[in-house]
Amino acid sequence: MQPGMLATIQDLGRYGLQKFGVIVGGAMDSNSLRIANLLVGNVEGEGALEVTLFGTSLLFESDELIAITGGDLKPTIDGKSVPMWQPLVIRKGSILKFNAAISGSRAYVSFGGGVQVPEVMGSKSTYIRAGIGGFQGRKLQKNDVFECNTRTESGEDLFNQLQKKTSYLSWSVHYTPFVTFKKTQTIRIIRGSEYERFDEESLKKFFSTPYTISTQSDRMGYRLEGQNIQLKEPFELLSEGVTFGTIQVPSNGQPIILMADRQTTGGYPKIGQVISADLPALAQMQASGQVFFKEVTLEEAQWALIHQEKEMNELAFGLRIKRLHQL
Amino acid sequence: MLNLLETIQIRPLSDSTVVIQVGEGINEATHTKVKTILNLLETNPFSGFIEAVPAYNSLTVYYSPIDVYFSNLDKGVQTPYEIVKAKILALMNQSNITETTNNRIVKIPVVYGGDMGPDLEFVASYNGLTPSEVIKIHSSTEYLVYMLGFAPGFPFMGGMDAQIATPRKESPRLAIAPGSVGIAGSQTGIYPLETPGGWQIIGRTPSRLFLPEQSPPTLLQPGDRIQFVPISLDDYTKDFGVKTWE
Structure with missing residues (x-):
């Protein structure tokens, strides 16, 4: 394989150990990862490949059942365009390549049976700084070889059905309830714990002007560039828990959104918190993309997530029906 | 209660x-x-x-x-x-809540100064002390681990003597060796992993703080009390077989 910009193995994260300072990690766009796994008959939290931007290529040494979801990174198989958001069989000797970031910034490749790497502390997610999880605790490098586990019963059924087909499937998942890929997006947030401590002028600017995602952004955090945000008066905050989507404002006034590989605790004042339902769309934004923040209530945030989950359950059910009806 | x-x-x-x-x-x-x-x-x-x-x-x-x-x-x-x-x-709201206590004391061996603690001299001169006085003060107090964060197994501790408080370095080091013991303001801490950081490094411990193969995966737990024990460089390399003096 060729690693490209960055390719790591991720699942839905490593929970239960944050009190020891062990980060959660996991897929940046968890919805795309879940759908990729559902498409190949895996449990939705199975380990899959997270490919960032472009340049990654994989040589398959056996026929495999896969699905590609997430951002459109112009995937090809042996140079020919390949559809996303549907299960397919890739032949032994074929090369899957990600050529260019057309929209979004991360694609997910699921493998029938899942990637065969050991679970470390309950997860297959790669924790690069600690050198654990994923593929030998690191990002993938040239010539790395990994294997897939045995397909599940439904995965095997899908594999057999797809092997008989002479073309790709005519359907694909309608993904807009789960993730969007626009260059400028409105992201919904609830008020952060220290919201009241910011001056009114700053709060007005925060909600009315766009913030640009800087090139200094990665899986740990998105650094934003835009109107300066100031506190009414300086104050000392003791370190406390932070989470995916927490928007912190350090003393330079430029917000940082904490992402999948965030630390477990932080001490900067928090102006806002991205709602869970919008995290996948945020995680797909590229550097130079623009974000507008829109305030919603906690109640709206929770119903949005529950609604999305119901859509996910319906999708899982729909995919099962498709398989039982020969795709 | x-x-x-x-x-x-x-x-x-x-x-x-x-x-x-x-x-x-x-x-x-x-x-x-x-x-x-x-x-x-x-x-x-x-x-x-x-x-x-x-x-x-x-x-x-x-x-x-x-x-x-x-x-x-x-x-x-x-x-x-x-x-x-x-x-x-x-x-x-239960009526019979009893306090959760922990009386564990963990001894952390530390080689102070030299290449293991390149900022020991600075911490001493900043506070008008000799390096051996800094070592004595740092290793004669008991520290309470309030929480873990920043990196797996990194203890946020309280109890450091104000006599050795020293501000962070003006420009952080790009890589600090695992086990490094540092001071930042009135706090002291130990780096479990190689990370960039701005703390004044006064020594290094051979003890491993992050133990991913064990459960729990960290040497220290919130509520532990820590004692730093000065050891020689010979003890460091002899007991732990680590070649670090280059």
Whole structure:
């Protein structure tokens, strides 16, 4: 394989150990990862490949059942365009390549049976700084070889059905309830714990002007560039828990959104918190993309997530029906 | 017996976390309450509870709003947040809560100064002390681990003598060796992993702080008391077979 910009193995994260300072990690766009796994008959939290931007290529040494979801990174198989958001069989000797970031910034490749790497502390997610999880605790490098586990019963059924087909499937998942890929997006947030401590002028600017995602952004955090945000008066905050989507404002006034590989605790004042339902769309934004923040209530945030989950359950059910009806 | 209800406040951090605020500032009484609440939550998890992360004067409780919602469909229009808040308050309202205590003392061997502690001289001169006085002060106090964070197994400790307090370096080092013992302001800490950092490094321990193959995966736990024990470089290399003096 060729690693490209960055390719790591991720699942839905490593929970239960944050009190020891062990980060959660996991897929940046968890919805795309879940759908990729559902498409190949895996449990939705199975380990899959997270490919960032472009340049990654994989040589398959056996026929495999896969699905590609997430951002459109112009995937090809042996140079020919390949559809996303549907299960397919890739032949032994074929090369899957990600050529260019057309929209979004991360694609997910699921493998029938899942990637065969050991679970470390309950997860297959790669924790690069600690050198654990994923593929030998690191990002993938040239010539790395990994294997897939045995397909599940439904995965095997899908594999057999797809092997008989002479073309790709005519359907694909309608993904807009789960993730969007626009260059400028409105992201919904609830008020952060220290919201009241910011001056009114700053709060007005925060909600009315766009913030640009800087090139200094990665899986740990998105650094934003835009109107300066100031506190009414300086104050000392003791370190406390932070989470995916927490928007912190350090003393330079430029917000940082904490992402999948965030630390477990932080001490900067928090102006806002991205709602869970919008995290996948945020995680797909590229550097130079623009974000507008829109305030919603906690109640709206929770119903949005529950609604999305119901859509996910319906999708899982729909995919099962498709398989039982020969795709 | 503890009355927890009077001292706590619950607020949302996100749609999937709540913060239980416990008092103000950094002190042992608050720390004991934090540990007691952590223990209560972990031994009586509500459905949808994922984990709780203790800090100096708060705990952040992670839950699945989905699981809370689907396991409380009878609660009608209540949001998962309201359900979780009520469950936590009910848990704190028990009459027979006893304090969770921990009397563990962990000794941390440290080689002070030299290449292992390149900033020892600076810490000494900054405070008008000799290096051996800094070592004596640093290793004669007992430190309380309030919380872990920043990196796996990194202890946030209290109890350092103000005589050796030293500001952070003006420009952080790009890589600090694992086991490095440092001072930043009035805090002291130990780096579990190689990371960039701005602390004044006064020594290094051969003890491993992050143990991913073990459960729990860290040498130190919140509530532990730490004693630094000065050792020689010979002891460091002899006992641990590590070649580090280059």
